[in-house]
Amino acid sequence: MDNRGGFDLRRVLLFRGLNGCDLTALLAKARQEAAVRGSTFFNECDDALHCRLLVAGRIKLVQTSTDGNQVVTRFVAPGEMFGWAQVLGASVYPGSAEAMVDSVALTWDAASMRSALAAHPVLALNALELLGARLREAQDRLREVATERVERRVARALLRLARQSARPTGEGVEIGFPVTRQDLAETTGATLHTVSRILAAWEHSGILAGSRQRIVLLHPGRLETLAEDGG
Amino acid sequence: MDNRGGFDLRRVLLFRGLNGCDLTALLAKARQEAAVRGSTFFNECDDALHCRLLVAGRIKLVQTSTDGNQVVTRFVAPGEMFGWAQVLGASVYPGSAEAMVDSVALTWDAASMRSALAAHPVLALNALELLGARLREAQDRLREVATERVERRVARALLRLARQSARPTGEGVEIGFPVTRQDLAETTGATLHTVSRILAAWEHSGILAGSRQRIVLLHPGRLETLAEDGG
DNA sequence: TCCCGTCTTTGCGCCAACGCAAATAACAGA
DNA sequence: TCTGTTATTTGCGTTGGCGCAAAGACGGGA
Numbered sequence: 001m002d003n004r005g006g007f008d009l010r011r012v013l014l015f016r017g018l019n020g021c022d023l024t025a026l027l028a029k030a031r032q033e034a035a036v037r038g039s040t041f042f043n044e045c046d047d048a049l050h051c052r053l054l055v056a057g058r059i060k061l062v063q064t065s066t067d068g069n070q071v072v073t074r075f076v077a078p079g080e081m082f083g084w085a086q087v088l089g090a091s092v093y094p095g096s097a098e099a100m101v102d103s104v105a106l107t108w109d110a111a112s113m114r115s116a117l118a119a120h121p122v123l124a125l126n127a128l129e130l131l132g133a134r135l136r137e138a139q140d141r142l143r144e145v146a147t148e149r150v151e152r153r154v155a156r157a158l159l160r161l162a163r164q165s166a167r168p169t170g171e172g173v174e175i176g177f178p179v180t181r182q183d184l185a186e187t188t189g190a191t192l193h194t195v196s197r198i199l200a201a202w203e204h205s206g207i208l209a210g211s212r213q214r215i216v217l218l219h220p221g222r223l224e225t226l227a228e229d230g231g
Numbered sequence: 232m233d234n235r236g237g238f239d240l241r242r243v244l245l246f247r248g249l250n251g252c253d254l255t256a257l258l259a260k261a262r263q264e265a266a267v268r269g270s271t272f273f274n275e276c277d278d279a280l281h282c283r284l285l286v287a288g289r290i291k292l293v294q295t296s297t298d299g300n301q302v303v304t305r306f307v308a309p310g311e312m313f314g315w316a317q318v319l320g321a322s323v324y325p326g327s328a329e330a331m332v333d334s335v336a337l338t339w340d341a342a343s344m345r346s347a348l349a350a351h352p353v354l355a356l357n358a359l360e361l362l363g364a365r366l367r368e369a370q371d372r373l374r375e376v377a378t379e380r381v382e383r384r385v386a387r388a389l390l391r392l393a394r395q396s397a398r399p400t401g402e403g404v405e406i407g408f409p410v411t412r413q414d415l416a417e418t419t420g421a422t423l424h425t426v427s428r429i430l431a432a433w434e435h436s437g438i439l440a441g442s443r444q445r446i447v448l449l450h451p452g453r454l455e456t457l458a459e460d461g462g
Numbered sequence: 463t464c465c466c467g468t469c470t471t472t473g474c475g476c477c478a479a480c481g482c483a484a485a486t487a488a489c490a491g492a
Numbered sequence: 493t494c495t496g497t498t499a500t501t502t503g504c505g506t507t508g509g510c511g512c513a514a515a516g517a518c519g520g521g522a
Binding site for chain 3: 497
């Protein structure tokens with residue numbers, strides 16, 4: 001079985017239930033692609049010809065509006081698929097995929113992934129479930145940004161990031177990849193100034209510790225309270 | 232071929248490419264379900280046991296947050312599927328489905344729809360495309376509510392509604408089903424007061440005409456300008 | 463080691479939009 | 493026709509968070 005970059009491809013949710021032979025055949029059709037920190041796998045409005053699976057690193061999907069404002073659509077962790085626009089009925093990518101750290105992805109032609117989905121129903125059903133989860137998350141975030149205060153949204157964003165990528169440290173739980181205040185602002189629909197102020201306040205009250213592109217949650221429970229009860 | 236309620240089921244995007252026999256067999260497994268205006272097909276947090284296709288009428292999918300705020304996730308037109316949470320990997324519905332006018336849906340057991348998706352790859356690929364479109368719309372709205380002013384968001388919402396359900400009248404284009412100011416507020420992440428003020432202003436400048444649960448776009452072009460250029 | 467680019471913090475003024483309140487207006491059912 | 497319920501409009505005070513501005517920090521590369 002393939003095991004590139006120390007990552008067990010059998011654990012990928014998209015491949016769950018796919019038998020070993022079929023998986024090997026599918027992997028044989030993929031090629032590897034790397035992006036160093038700060039570069040992109042593809043840009044918004046590029047023709048969507050491929051689909052990808054992140055093997056190592058971390059990327060963010062960013063949409064830019066006509067007036068220059070940016071929104072982070074999603075942070076992608078290893079094992080997650082991204083850039084599937086073509087298979088999902090779009091001809092161009094709706095956002096850019098920027099590597100937050102040096103990253104590696106497996107890349108398929110959209111056409112061969114389409115035929116794989118058609119040939120292996122379990123793949124298609126997995127894809128539907130994963131896409132459903134993404135849709136639910138997008139709708140949750142929509143509800144949050146439409147009805148909740150910035151502070152609460154930032155709390156939720158931090159908890160989401162910690163859930164996706166928690167790195168335990170002596171003092172608490174660290175977000176496992178570099179996140180700027182700007183990134184947080186672009187996920188929550190706020191300005192980096194407001195985010196900075198909120199984090200500073202939380203640092204004062206001992207909820208977290210922050211430094212350059214680094215955030216350690218010292219008291220996730222209190223963040224949960226802020227996120228849920230609105231305390 | 233089946234043709235319930237004057238609606239051509241062969242035109243449903245989900246069924247595109249499915250052969251007649253298979254379609255008939257699939258339809259045979261569905262049962263009809265009706266909901267009068269104001270009632271719901273299902274409620275948020277109900278066990279998601281079925282999946283549905285709207286045949287006639289119009290429904291809105293509504294999420295309620297813990298503090299009572301509501302958000303309209305989507306307006307569903309005839310021919311569109313809704314309530315697929317189970318197939319999409321959720322055990323309960325993430326929102327309620329309320330009939331805005333008397334409505335009729337076809338309902339399948341989630342399990343039989345799952346096996347249909349597995350048996351007919353074209354169905355699964357169609358579902359992926361439709362779901363992809365919904366995801367893109369959710370992400371677009373997320374970007375809008377995170378970065379744009381209320382006025383522009385309302386303009387966009389009206390144009391979306393008109394695109395989904397335009398009824399031409401002598402004077403202009405009418406939204407084809409009853410929409411309250413509250414509904415508009417809940418799709419745009421604003422208050423009904425702000426929406427009312429904005430519509431009043433537009434009525435003054437001749438862009439649209441509004442009355443109780445009714446909106447006629449007299450000048451869609453000027454709305455487009457408001458939505459795009461921020462004029 | 464120094465320098466320069468990137469990231470972060472903090473202050474201050476302002477305004478878009480909310481929250482509250484109260485007066486219509488329109489429809490549905492008795 | 494009357495009455496109760498649901499929608500809509502409009503006023504007014506408040507404020508959360510933005511926009512602008514400027515001054516630190518941190519860290520990587522030469």
